[in-house]
Amino acid sequence: MSNSTNASSTIVETLFERTRTNLLASFEGFDLKKALRLIIIIGGYILIRNIGSRELAKRKLQNEVRRSQQEKSNKNQENLIEKPGQTNGSTSAMPFGWGNKTRKRRKEQQEAFADLVERINKEKKNGNDLEDIEDLLED
Incomplete structure (x- = not known):
């Protein structure tokens, strides 16, 4: 059992080291300009996504209202x-x-x-x- 524990711990350590070195290599040339650019891109994506989801919700609501009005008309x-x-459901005769x-x-x-x-x-x-x-x- 100690061999399997040692083998799994070395695998985990190896994965941890590789991940750490890859992340450090990714952010080595990362300066303020690149960070600001990344923040603007991510913020723009979130903003556009929220606006798009709101518009889709509005269209869905309008379609449901139209459909219910059409059913009521029919x-x-x-x-x-x-x-x-x-x-309109009134029981009195129309004069x-x-x-x-x-x-x-x-x-x-x-x-x-x-x-x-x-x-x-x-x-x-x-x-x-x-x-x-x-x-x-x-x-």
Whole structure:
């Protein structure tokens, strides 16, 4: 056991000596100008990295907000289609009128209905394509 302990201690001592000599050799020609240059480079990297991570976090937050607004808009469109007399979850019927709000509501309903009809037509078209393919495969 003493041989293995001596061998491992000599290996550790050798590694320590080599590391120390390499570090000393690296910093031999190190003057104030080189030290200042190194500090500026490292500081600039840290600064740019922090700014970049903040910008990425802002973009991620903006994308999440956009996505949630879009989901809310789609949900409101579906509500307008299903219950044309109600908006924003209110249970009272929408009064008839000739004002700008009424025209905007009706226009939103028409657009939502047109989108729904277009989506249904696409689904039917995709379904018909599959049925045609199935008919060809069965024959």
